[in-house]
Amino acid sequence: MxxxxxxxxxxxxxxxxxxxxxxxxxxxxxxxxxxxxxxxxxxxxxxxxxxxxxxxxxxxxxxxxxxxxxxxxxxxxxxxxxxxxxxxxxxxxxxxxxxxxxxxxxxxxxxxxxxxxxxxxxxxxxxxxxxxxxxxxxxxxxxxxxxxxxxxxxxxxxxxxxxxxxxxxxxxxxxxxxxxxxxxxxxxxxxxxxxxxxxxxxxxxxxxxxxxxxxxxxxxxxxxxxxxxxxxxxxxxxxxxxxxxxxxxxxxxxxxxxxRTPLDVGQPADPSNLDALRSSTFPEPNGIDSYYTGGEVYYDRGTGAGLCRELSGQADNDLADSIRAFLVAGAIRLHWASATDPTVMGPRSIRGVDFLLRDDVRAASPPTHSMLLHPSADIGAHFAAAEDVLVWAGVPDRSTARNLIESGNALLPHSLVAKMRGEEPLWEAWIDHYRSSSSAIATEFNVMNPRPIPDWPTVLHILETEVIPGTRVSVVNSDPGAEDRPEYKPVFDETTRRWRAATDLSTIFVSGNVMARGLTLEGMTTALFRRNSANPVADTQMQMQRWFGYRGEYIELCRMFATRQQIDLFGAYHDVDEALREGIAAKMAGAAPSPAVLHGMGFLATGKIASIGRVPLCPSAKPFVTIINDGQQPDPNAQLVAEVFSGPSSDVTVGRTVRGRALDRTLSLSEAADLLGILSFDSYAPGDESRLAELWQQVQARVDATLPLPAGTQFYQAPSPVDGTPSEPRFECPYAIAAYLRLWEACLTRAVRGLFVTGVPSGRWAMADLRAKVLHQPRFSVGIRYGDGDRITGGPLAGLGFDIRATQKGLNAQGNLDTTWGTNDPNAGPLDYRGDEFFDYYHRGEALPATAGTTSWRPQGAHGQILFYINKRPGQPHPVVAVGVCIPAGGPEQFAATRAGSLIAA
Structure with a gap:
């Protein structure tokens, strides 16, 4: 250290x-x-x-x-x-x-x-x-x-x-x-x-x-x-x-x-102030050789170096390619070690040599070099995979391979040297791969003098004389025929009273769950991860990533082979992991709320807890607020709508029928949030003490930790009751929608961890192009949908210069609307009206999106919509306002895990 x-x-x-x-x-x-x-x-x-x-x-x-x-x-x-x-x-x-x-x-x-x-x-x-x-x-x-x-x-x-x-x-x-x-x-x-x-x-x-x-x-x-x-x-x-x-x-x-772990970014530690601002990493001035190489390196900053390699789908070819990568990397590492200290021996030469002192054998030993082949959780599959390695290398049959494995002396056969000679281009290609990686790593991490990758003749000689004949295959699992754990320490021979080199100086380990918990693979450069799950969970698969560690001294030689789906999952696990870590750090440094545990778009946070809920941030692609005032008194929301429509607006006509009215200007994310956030309801005031409010506080703490928000910023601004107990918070309420739009605007300049991109499978906000996000941020059209009821003749809505016909949506027993957007006609012709979700498209004269008639998101870059309904039932003294919102894809999203099943009312 x-x-x-x-x-x-x-x-x-x-x-x-x-x-x-x-x-x-x-x-x-x-x-x-x-x-x-x-x-x-x-x-x-x-x-x-x-x-x-x-x-x-x-x-x-x-x-x-x-x-x-x-x-x-x-x-x-x-x-x-x-x-x-x-x-x-x-x-x-x-x-x-x-x-x-x-x-x-x-x-x-x-x-x-x-x-x-x-x-x-x-x-x-x-x-x-x-x-x-x-x-x-x-x-x-x-x-x-x-x-x-x-x-x-x-x-x-x-x-x-x-x-x-x-x-x-x-x-x-x-x-x-x-x-x-x-x-x-x-x-x-x-x-x-x-x-x-x-x-x-x-x-x-x-x-x-x-x-x-x-x-x-x-x-x-x-x-x-x-x-x-x-x-x-x-x-x-x-x-x-x-x-x-x-x-x-x-x-x-x-x-x-x-x-915290060392990297080239982060808050420096302050030993004099335990409550100082913290980050998940701290700046390590010693450089990349001392960095922790975890998810940030493999899935984010190291992507240009090709550290993660997508499997081709041809199992035999993928196995062969990963072993070539491992062996060539071992030869390069041995070349580096010998260049620094010529007395260092190779993994073949040092076998069988006795040393008087333990320090002597350590000084002569090559750098430990390991590979992990993770085929599945099944123990039988581990032995079969180890046999695959040996048979590919030239062992005549599976029976011979199995005997070698169980003997504990399953060295790669000399026939692999001849095999390599017959397919040199496939092996030599890894020299180019590693040179490319070295250049990308040097650029990303500001490495002044990257380690030179030797030429192919040099590597070929080391492969033939040391690495191939000095590499063994080992199965490590709970089977009695397998080995207990890797052996990286010199061995003392009680008979000769002398020391021998460690057993696992260059080893291909085949394992599963045993390696997924605590056991360390020293010098690991290569992983072939074939395991998959129909229901992946983040905590289990995070533990399987044994290629993490302090591998900066040879990170350009590291490779993790997996399917594209698995690589994307690993990247997403890392993202929600960092979000949790940032939440904990914020809590440690101040008065931030307890951190949220997050699911991903295609995985759960854990499988160890039953009946955990999955709570998103975005209310949906088209949330409709069914909360409404009772109409016995003038609705303050009617005054709000009147003020909004005091500016220029125009009719929305479809098929010669006036369907409503729309503002001629559009609103930004923050303006739309402010409009929705100012709506008020006599029977709905959840306040800022609910679990939903805490969820938004957790998100805001992470956003603020990424880049400080302006003083006084509050995403979730639900009113508190004047007297009595707070209302049970609802998901599709204007204050939650407004909080989401404020979050979206804040995230346009912040690569916030733990957020995904709506409508984009495996899309992580932290990896999104924020400049493109700014260019494609939505603006919101604002409209009033007319109904079949009476014209509004009194109150602030009567003097706008256009007639509003009231809707007559029914109410349920709780006094909320029992209908939302109304019918949708997917077969509507050019002169017909498809539905209220597309009201603003008709106003702008735009073609309806390809997803028309479904519950899918509007396309990224499309407008959003806020559509008001002026509802007045027969016998109701005053009209009241209802609202629906359409939200395009491309915004930030997270999925909080909660043991209570839900944070909010249905």
Whole structure:
């Protein structure tokens, strides 16, 4: 890590301690919740350094005198051991001995976790009472690294009750437990909807969240009154955590925090001000070699470099092309390493060589080089795909390939060299691809001296002598015949007492869900992603993107092969992910509302929560406001319409029949919003305290974070009731439509995350051409549609200089209109009237759009329409105003996820 990155890490860790763990002050019954528990969430990025943050928070917590730290390290043995190894190396560093034993009590001990010797779980998590008593009395911490699996958690819980809680109760002070849950969306989420009909002892209830909560508040016996707990969930995909019901024990009730990653843009970190403005990235002056290469690089700024490569649809050709890309990239990387240090060996040469010291083998090892082939979730498909790789490379048959895989020594055969010689143009083409990428990356990220791509003869020699014969194929999944996890560390041979190089210096990994959660692929350059889903969900597929990480040193050589649909989905996932991150950052820095979790146009935010709603921003392509005043008193909206039509207007005549009147001028987005926003209704005043108002506040906070809005800007401006309770907010009301039009105008100069383009499949607003958006922004025609009722002879509408015939739309039991736009005649001829949705087209003398007669959007760049109806039923004292609006395609849209199913009335 650079000094800048370490500074940001420390600042973020301090924020988690000060605003999260100690946000209510030191443990104290007067300031803490009655439960003596605080719960929160930290959002990181996929393979961005969440573990470093966890260790940093642990270190600062230990400095602040924390008594007990529990690290929940994944739901699989491989993840548990990986985190434990990192913790021992990075947090509990130093030589084993008396000094280390005296400063903390570590559970389990390294020999239990890393030796591989079978042991009972009760022995694994043993905490001797005498040692616990001594440590707590001396203010020395207990540190536990537990696997997030029910048997492990229950074993740890038993040990805490038997050996720790009694010692805690003896103390005359508060004892603070910090529980850090890695991958908190994996196994730690409760779905109340799924479980609401099941009894408390039902075996089908999800046990992991309950077992975690039992660590500090056992359901059976309770905890000491002086035990206080802070639970912090860490995840890159917090959608389900944020959507779960608040009463679930691990729901983030007290704080939500977002970590930052290094790039060339963003707000610099300010260690002196924890509440300073934040962004998802921070400027890293060290350059691209130290950047986090996530969705921003792959799907946005790196698109010109061709980092994402669309599959051809020919499975064999796509497999071959991805392997060629990987192997050629490996040869280039080895060339770069050898140019810097001639003593570096290749992956073939270093095999079988013994070294006296571990540092020697590390110095001689080539850069780790990995590829991921993700065929599907099916374990059997992983072995078949690995066989495909070996058979393509020249292994005679599948049986031989399978035996090689299961032996753990499935090296690419020498016959691949001859195969390459027979198709050199296909391999050499990757030299040109990588040169093009290098140039595009240098331009986009201001790289002064891009790394030179060697010529084909140089790469060919390295491929023949080192990369092809030194590359192996490995299946990593839960099958007993597969490998547990990648091995990137030098291996010590107990027989020879010497060191050998790591196993996976150049490896093609075939895997599925195991790789989609926590396990790190070092040196990954190439991914072939064949998996697809009929019902994609963002959080699951975000976790599968193991090509993210710190790959700036060779990003021009990275490739992700997938279908165009999948690439578009990944880009959209990134967009809503950034929107959530920006919302969290705004909340951390000020008084912004809690962030919204978003679905996409073609995917859900999460599949871990049942019955979540999908709430758009845009009311629809042609919303009609059915709210109307009762006509017993003069309608103030009639005065508003009269003022609007005091300017020049003209009749709208179709087939010799006057259908209404239209203004001769059109309104801008903001003028249309102001017109709709000033309408008022006696029975409808939702105010600014509703969940719909909060949704608009969330959107506005993101827009403001992208580029500050003018002071006083308020998208949603619903009136509050003079007295009584606010009305239930409705979606198709003038204030929601006005808010949408204000949002549209604000977005013309802002590439806002999490917004899509209406009427454009997979269209992301953040990637739209804003200059084109400005040129094609809609203007709104304003009209009055005449009806078959009486002429309006009194009030402000009677003196406009033209006669208005009232409509006679009926009312429902709630006093709202029971009809909207009226009939639509898709077969109308040139002199016939097709329908009110096209009233303004007749006024302008334009041909009707191709979508006439359907519910589709008006074309991008078309006019919008605001059409008023002056409604007066027989016996009604005063006419009242109704309004319908037509909105063209091309505007911004989002889809908020809500566990309540809906934010608004039907």
């Amino acid at each position: 650079t000094s800048t990155a370490r500074g940001v890490l420390q600042t973020d860790c301090r924020y988690i301690i000060e605003r999260g763990m100690l946000g209510a002050g030191p443990p104290n019954a007067a300031t803490w919740p009655e439960s003596r528990t605080r719960t929160g969430l930290v959002m990181g990025s996929v393979q961005s350094g969440k573990t470093a943050s966890m260790f940093g928070v642990t270190a600062l917590a230990l400095d602040r005198g924390i008594d007990i730290v529990v690290l929940l390290a994944g739901t699989r043995l491989s993840l548990w051991r990986q985190t434990y190894e990192r913790m021992v190396e990075q947090l509990d560093a130093g030589e084993d001995g008396v000094a280390k034993v005296r400063r903390r009590l570590l559970c389990p001990t390294p020999d239990v976790v890393l030796s591989g010797v079978p042991t009972t779980l009760d022995s694994t998590y043993r905490l001797p009472s005498a040692q616990v008593r001594r440590k707590l009395s001396q203010r020395q911490p207990l540190i536990v690294v537990a696997m997030k699996q029910t048997d492990h958690l229950y074993a740890l819980g038993r040990e805490l009750r038997q050996s720790v809680f009694s010692e805690v109760a003896r103390l005359d002070r508060a004892v603070h437990m910090l529980v850090l849950d890695d991958e908190a969306d994996d196994g730690s989420v409760l779905d109340a909807v799924v479980e609401q009909s099941r009894g408390p002892l039902s075996p089908t209830l999800k046990q992991v969240p309950r077992a975690i909560a039992d660590l500090w508040e056992p359901r059976s016996s309770g905890a000491p009154d002086n035990l206080f707990a802070t639970y912090v969930g860490y995840t890159a995909t917090p959608q389900a955590n944020l959507l779960q019901e608040d009463h679930n024990p691990l729901a983030p009730r007290d704080f939500v925090i977002s970590l």
